[in-house]
Amino acid sequence: MAAVNGGTPPGCDAVCDVLVAGAGPAGCAAALALVRGGADVVLVAPAAPDRPRIGESLDPAAGPLLERLGVLGRIAHDGHAPCYGGRAAWGRDAPTEVSSVLGPYGPGLHLDRARFDTALLEAAEAAGALRRTGRIRAVERRPDHWRVATGTAGTTGTGGTFSARYVVDATGRPARLARRLGAAPGRSDRLTAVAGILAAPGGGPAGAERTSLVESTPWGWWYTAPLPDGGRVLMAVTDADLVAGTLLYDRDVWWARAQATGHVRQRITPWREPPGQLDVATAAPSCTRPAAGPGWAAVGDAAAATDPLAARGIVMALATGMEGARAILADHAGDGGALAAYARRITALHEEHLRARAVQYRREQRWDTPFWRRRHRTTG
Structure with missing residues (x-):
């Protein structure tokens, strides 16, 4: 050119x-x-x-793209941690598991x-x-x-x-x-994420768990995944007009709501306090x-x-x-x-x-609340 x-x-x-x-x-x-x-x-x-x-989890499907760009080898050996799939408590109390280990591209990555x-x-x-x-x-x-x-x-x-x-x-x-x-x-809507980073407790890894987790709630859903340094990303997702009503912008309330979950709570047990600040962004x-x-x-x-x-x-x-x-x-x-x-x-x-x-959103039918009614009306 x-x-x-x-x-x-x-x-x-x-x-x-x-x-x-x-x-x-x-x-x-x-x-x-x-x-x-x-x-x-x-x-x-x-x-x-x-x-x-x-921070976030990198889907295994990114592997062929990174290879075509000529950077897969560098990325794979650059301090990131393997991601073996995800679990989701969605539409039912018990979480289901999706493993990437046996997929065509192998495990994904928990990224720095x-x-x-x-x-x-x-x-x-x-x-x-x-x-x-x-x-x-x-x-x-x-x-x-x-x-x-x-x-x-x-x-x-x-x-x-x-x-x-x-x-x-x-x-x-x-x-x-x-x-x-x-x-x-x-x-398409007003979906908003309120996220924080939980630093590695004691300066070291918090455990060998290497899967992400999604858990739905009456007002939206939670996402959490480990980070390579032993820390953890924790994110609440709801609509912008519902953030104030749920008080998710308040980190103490945000933390209390995380502690009240059935499965996310188990992932954050090494931490006793919320992160120093929360990041709010459109999602x-x-x-x-x-x-x-x-x-x-x-x-x-x-x-x-x-x-x-x-x-x-x-x-x-x-x-x-x-x-x-x-x-x-x-x-x-x-x-x-x-x-x-x-x-x-x-x-x-x-x-x-x-x-x-x-x-995917219509699969969650447990709650008749504003967040879910809006998704159930949506035809895509």
Whole structure:
């Protein structure tokens, strides 16, 4: 792929084939695929993520994607812990178990998210992507390129202006770049997660249990999973308008409700106190329409975000990052329908996710409460 013809346009500091906004798993996957397709790539992202990464389990299906990106070996030996599957107390009191050990890809991983994200970013840089710290401040379409102004919040004299043939939005659920280009991210409901990290008790691992756990409640559901350092992520999920009524924003109430569960309580027995702070974030499925257009594509959560119940967030990030990159490369090669086809694929994946999600929520029929009545009315 050749950069914009004619040298650096007036008012621009540098030229690249593709500017990727965001350096999480989706942005790095897109950058890796683009660089290996011959593109000159610039990654623009803040020095630190907007909110802390709370850690999560990586589905075994991510393995083939990481292998295609050339980073599977590094990830597998980078301090993460094996995940042997999950248990779910859903629709019944006794939990059911789903093991990944005998699946085609073997066990998944309990991630150190900061280390995982860093490994992907370093791989993208090693492949040839250029990293620039900052955010997209303005983007303007010119006849054959984008003029993109970047900068760092609270500072002057930093950032720069790039000329890019294509731009990729990998900014997560806010889809900041796609919004600027006229796309409209839409959420399916007001699902909200209230999460905390329980530090490793006594500075050491809390045990050898290596499965995640989901447990439904009258007001929503809990998720918990071990972290590689012996700590644990604990997350309550309900609707935004129900958070106040359940007082889940209060960490002592949040902790008391966790202690009142039937199964989550057993996973958190080594801990006597709640975490120092809780992180509140939207968890609703969303889809940006369109997820691509002439000269641009959205990837990862900026394209379509899934319900955390599906535990497929990183898999979707990697897959859409790679698919979005392929669409851009195909468009540059002369396939004028590649980006539109990618956008349709994102919409189809989102609709498929909503249908599967509706089926899963309808399996829980024990409570006639606002949270569950809303899910039982939803057809997907």
